[in-house]
Amino acid sequence: MIFVGELAGLPPGESVRIDGAVPIAVFNVDGELYAIDDTCSHQDASLSEGWLEGCAVECPLHAACFDLRTGQPSGPPAKKPVRTHAVSVEAGMIYVHEQTRESVAAGV
Numbered sequence: 001m002i003f004v005g006e007l008a009g010l011p012p013g014e015s016v017r018i019d020g021a022v023p024i025a026v027f028n029v030d031g032e033l034y035a036i037d038d039t040c041s042h043q044d045a046s047l048s049e050g051w052l053e054g055c056a057v058e059c060p061l062h063a064a065c066f067d068l069r070t071g072q073p074s075g076p077p078a079k080k081p082v083r084t085h086a087v088s089v090e091a092g093m094i095y096v097h098e099q100t101r102e103s104v105a106a107g108v
């Protein structure tokens with residue numbers, strides 16, 4: 001479980017990047033929180049710096065859009081999905097439950 005910060009510090013329409021071995025981006029979409037791998041699956045761009053449109057984020061480098069619920073790109077140039085992660089809020093604090101590559105492969 002990765003500590004993100006206070007819910008009050010991530011208002012709707014905002015995102016934050018959590019640095020780690022694999023950086024994770026957390027988005028607040030109208031009060032719903034989503035977490036995906038921060039690095040675009042196309043090249044080295046930070047999706048937390050992209051543009052939110054509903055439940056999708058547009059990569060700031062070449063404009064591929066990723067669904068925050070599934071991690072799937074909607075079209076080129078990105079072809080591979082990014083991982084999605086569960087998010088929880090406890091006592092006003094945001095936590096990300098990082099999905100491992102193994103759990104992604106196992107469909108867990």
Ligand code: FES
Pocket residue numbers: 040041042043044045059060061062063064077078
């Ligand atoms: S780096 Fe994201 S679409 Fe190219």
